[in-house]
Amino acid sequence: MLDLLIKGGTIIDPVLGRITANIGIKGHTINLVSEQEVEASEVLEASGLIITPGFIDIHMHESEVENNTANLEMLEYMAGMGVTTAVGGNCGLNTCKQDAGAYLDLLEASGIPVNYIGYTGYGYIREQYGHELDRPINHSEFLELAPLIRKNLDQGACGVSLGLEYAPGISTEEMLWLGSLVRDYPGRLISVHYRYDARRSLEALAELIILARETAVPVQVSHIGSCNAFGQMSSALDMFDAAYADGVDVSADVYPYNAFSTMIGSPVFDEGCFEKWNKSYDSLLVAEGKYRGQRCTESIFRELRRQAPETLLVAFVMNDAEVTEAIKHPRIMIASDGFLRSGQGHPRGTGAFPRVLGKYVRDEKQLDLVEAIKKMTLLPAERLGLPDKGRVAQGYDADLVIFNYDTVMDQSGYENPETPPRGIEHVLVGGKAVVKNSNYNGGDNGRVIRFGR
Numbered sequence: 001m002l003d004l005l006i007k008g009g010t011i012i013d014p015v016l017g018r019i020t021a022n023i024g025i026k027g028h029t030i031n032l033v034s035e036q037e038v039e040a041s042e043v044l045e046a047s048g049l050i051i052t053p054g055f056i057d058i059h060m061h062e063s064e065v066e067n068n069t070a071n072l073e074m075l076e077y078m079a080g081m082g083v084t085t086a087v088g089g090n091c092g093l094n095t096c097k098q099d100a101g102a103y104l105d106l107l108e109a110s111g112i113p114v115n116y117i118g119y120t121g122y123g124y125i126r127e128q129y130g131h132e133l134d135r136p137i138n139h140s141e142f143l144e145l146a147p148l149i150r151k152n153l154d155q156g157a158c159g160v161s162l163g164l165e166y167a168p169g170i171s172t173e174e175m176l177w178l179g180s181l182v183r184d185y186p187g188r189l190i191s192v193h194y195r196y197d198a199r200r201s202l203e204a205l206a207e208l209i210i211l212a213r214e215t216a217v218p219v220q221v222s223h224i225g226s227c228n229a230f231g232q233m234s235s236a237l238d239m240f241d242a243a244y245a246d247g248v249d250v251s252a253d254v255y256p257y258n259a260f261s262t263m264i265g266s267p268v269f270d271e272g273c274f275e276k277w278n279k280s281y282d283s284l285l286v287a288e289g290k291y292r293g294q295r296c297t298e299s300i301f302r303e304l305r306r307q308a309p310e311t312l313l314v315a316f317v318m319n320d321a322e323v324t325e326a327i328k329h330p331r332i333m334i335a336s337d338g339f340l341r342s343g344q345g346h347p348r349g350t351g352a353f354p355r356v357l358g359k360y361v362r363d364e365k366q367l368d369l370v371e372a373i374k375k376m377t378l379l380p381a382e383r384l385g386l387p388d389k390g391r392v393a394q395g396y397d398a399d400l401v402i403f404n405y406d407t408v409m410d411q412s413g414y415e416n417p418e419t420p421p422r423g424i425e426h427v428l429v430g431g432k433a434v435v436k437n438s439n440y441n442g443g444d445n446g447r448v449i450r451f452g453r
């Protein structure tokens with residue numbers, strides 16, 4: 001007998017398209033997809049609803065660890081917007097402030113609501129050895145930190161992440177040393193937050209194509225909206241297409257917003273940033289702390305940068321139409337880049353996936369529903385090498401999202417970033433509901449996915 005039968009919904013499978021069938025779940029796995037009605041201990045009525053594979057967020061940021069306790073805030077937001085597998089450790093940072101391997105151990109011991117995969121941040125590792133991010137290192141210094149990279153990869157990190165914009169001291173050569181180390185671990189990736197945005201963004205992208213070409217390591221370029229949506233997106237997408245046609249393993253993800261978010265102390269806001277974006281201080285919204293909810297003035301900007309450099313800012317500087325162009329491109333994945341701390345930050349951390357479905361698919365008809373679902377499920381599953389995820393089919397993991405197509409939409413904004421979306425009715429992780437009737441249910445059925453095991 002089955003554990004659960006999901007009855008009467010419309011399935012969107014990225015390979016077969018729309019199917020009307022029941023889904024039978026046994027344990028952690030989809031046991032049947034069929035018109036049959038098989039007996040099950042529990043039945044979930046899904047008439048009128050859409051059922052898709054659980055979303056895989058290939059680029060998010062994990063919560064900090066304090067007092068050796070896992071903070072599950074980000075993973076709970078993930079569940080709320082239909083993400084059943086979250087990939088953290090991006091942009092060269094371990095926002096958990098732990099070694100990636102140790103963090104996987106900690107999550108495993110505490111139990112998690114959704115599946116988790118982690119990169120080891122290269123900037124984090126460099127800092128463990130006392131190398132400041134704006135200073136170059138030589139080859140022998142790199143060899144000193146290589147064992148820590150290997151240790152994290154041996155413990156199951158999915159690859160190494162870089163945040164070149166935050167770490168200008170990392171040269172192309174240093175990246176190539178790193179690439180040849182990662183090449184020893186088949187299937188691992190390098191995710192890169194590019195070196196430059198806006199005017200020099202194509203140069204930055206060319207560097208990452210060289211990295212993928214020279215090292216044969218799969219390179220995932222992070223959140224290209226905030227890199228290229230300043231007048232360079234069409235050219236950037238052409239560069240991806242040309243590299244792909246040439247057999248270079250480079251891909252990218254994007255979040256569906258025209259504003260990015262990062263800490264005010266970041267080099268992103270160094271002298272000259274406003275000229276480059278053609279924007280002024282009031283394009284920046286303070287997302288936390290004493291000026292929360294206010295637009296920057298020159299004096300607020302200078303004060304926070306000096307006295308509270310960790311403060312999160314939201315920068316309304318990208319072009320909408322170019323973000324849309326990236327979302328529509330068939331090989332670009334949807335990812336949130338989400339990071340909220342105690343409910344404060346950018347609304348993408350709670351709204352990115354429902355926003356694509358509600359705004360870009362249903363309301364604006366920019367892309368087809370099946371195509372959008374593929375960008376949230378099968379594409380990242382293939383990119384990461386997760387053979388049991390990304391489809392609604394027999395033998396696949398029972399990670400599923402059940403949503404109402406008529407109502408699905410993000411509800412979080414820059415003033416209320418923690419507000420859960422509308423229309424995400426049920427979310428199943430390994431066959432168990434983590435969201436039920438649009439309410440976060442809690443749960444610890446998520447798995448820590450370790451690569452190479």
Ligand SMILES: [Zn+2]
Binds near residue numbers: 091163193223
């Ligand atoms: Zn980033």
